[in-house]
Amino acid sequence: xxxxxxxxxxxxxxxxxxxxxxxxxxxxxxxxxxxxxxxxxxxxxxxxxxxxxxxxxxxxxxxxxxxxxxxxxxxxxxxxxxxxxxxxxxxxxxxxxxxxxxxxxxxxxxxxxxxxxxxxxxxxxxxxxxxxxxxxxxxxxxxxxxxxxxxxxxxxxxxxxxxxxxxxxxxxxxxxxxxxxxxxxxxxxxxxxxxxxxxxxxxxxxxxxxxxxxxxxxxxxxxxxxxxxxxxxxxxxxxxxxxxxxxxxxxxxxxxxxxxxxxxxxxxxxxxxxxxxxxxxxxxxxxxxxxxxxxxxxxxxxxxxxxxxxxxxxxxxxxxxxxxxxxxxxxxxxxxxxxxxxxxxxxxxxxxxxxxxxxxxxxxx
Numbered sequence: 320x321x322x323x324x325x326x327x328x329x330x331x332x333x334x335x336x337x338x339x340x341x342x343x344x345x346x347x348x349x350x351x352x353x354x355x356x357x358x359x360x361x362x363x364x365x366x367x368x369x370x371x372x373x374x375x376x377x378x379x380x381x382x383x384x385x386x387x388x389x390x391x392x393x394x395x396x397x398x399x400x401x402x403x404x405x406x407x408x409x410x411x412x413x414x415x416x417x418x419x420x421x422x423x424x425x426x427x428x429x430x431x432x433x434x435x436x437x438x439x440x441x442x443x444x445x446x447x448x449x450x451x452x453x454x455x456x457x458x459x460x461x462x463x464x465x466x467x468x469x470x471x472x473x474x475x476x477x478x479x480x481x482x483x484x485x486x487x488x489x490x491x492x493x494x495x496x497x498x499x500x501x502x503x504x505x506x507x508x509x510x511x512x513x514x515x516x517x518x519x520x521x522x523x524x525x526x527x528x529x530x531x532x533x534x535x536x537x538x539x540x541x542x543x544x545x546x547x548x549x550x551x552x553x554x555x556x557x558x559x560x561x562x563x564x565x566x567x568x569x570x571x572x573x574x575x576x577x578x579x580x581x582x583x584x585x586x587x588x589x590x591x592x593x594x595x596x597x598x599x600x601x602x603x604x605x606x607x608x609x610x611x612x613x614x615x616x617x618x619x620x621x622x623x624x625x626x627x628x629x630x631x632x633x634x635x636x637x638x639x640x641x642x643x644x645x646x647x648x649x650x651x652x653x654x655x656x657x658x659x660x661x662x663x664x665x666x667x668x669x670x671x672x673x674x675x676x677x678x679x680x681x682x683x684x
Contacts, residue, residue: 474520
């Protein structure tokens with residue numbers, strides 16, 4: 320047998336991955352399992368789309384309950400299109416990266432209005448929809464419509480960079496990785512192949528101590544062959560995140576402990592979400608938020624006291640440190656636009672995590 324033949328036999332192949340997926344697939348609320356797919360059950364594009372938007376920068380474990388809640392509230396795309404953005408943001412609260420929730424609503428509206436409530440069946444057309452980029456369009460097209468397109472998420476980047484020993488660092492490595500995924504993706508069952516790769520990366524081909532002996536690609540993986548799996552994918556050094564500083568002002572109603580909330584501007588970070596009154600967020604130094612200067616940003620006509628401790632929260636591009644000030648009020652309405660939210664209602668407010676931390680800090684005191 321020639322070396323060339325050996326090399327051909329040792330190439331990764333989709334059939335091995337699909338056979339592994341048939342036996343070891345995850346059962347997820349938005350997924351049609353292989354047994355059901357084999358008898359003609361198809362994935363619902365609405366379910367695939369919603370799960371993919373929710374899964375961006377979020378774990379499967381965190382998404383399951385939100386996905387089920389959204390389907391209970393809005394079983395179909397037309398139901399979601401008829402909902403208000405405020406209700407969508409409230410239901411999304413706690414899942415983070417709130418631009419996804421706004422894009423979810425925009426996309427539902429667009430598909431309902433311009434596509435008669437039906438998602439396009441190919442990646443090119445899907446990519447034209449609000450909030451859908453390269454990865455999401457390919458994932459929906461592949462999983463929901465079985466289009467033969469390369470699907471590349473973080474798990475798949477790790478698998479393929481190891482399989483082919485791709486020495487380029489991310490993000491430059493994205494192009495050769497996608498090319499290899501395109502070569503590997505089969506014309507039969509491309510959607511199951513994509514989901515199988517995701518499951519493999521979430522289980523055996525883990526970032527640390529991958530279980531190579533159990534992997535369907537064992538014996539064909541170049542990184543495994545030289546015992547160098549954990550080095551891949553190679554990543555460019557991370558840039559240090561800057562820190563910003565601000566103040567939040569917690570106003571409690573004296574009679575029942577209700578919290579005064581307001582709506583953030585409809586553009587920018589956390590747009591249209593709820594918040595307690597707060598200052599702008601400043602960089603470079605915490606000096607701006609010594610007591611005297613912090614109160615320049617407080618609602619007028621109230622006297623605040625500073626709470627011990629700070630709220631620290633990390634966004635994608637920066638860290639945030641908030642000093643928290645509180646007061647009680649007997650007024651029916653403090654001197655800024657907003658509303659009172661009673662303690663039992665706070666869980667239903669569209670409060671992003673950073674402001675939930677503020678409220679929790681105040682309630683603990």
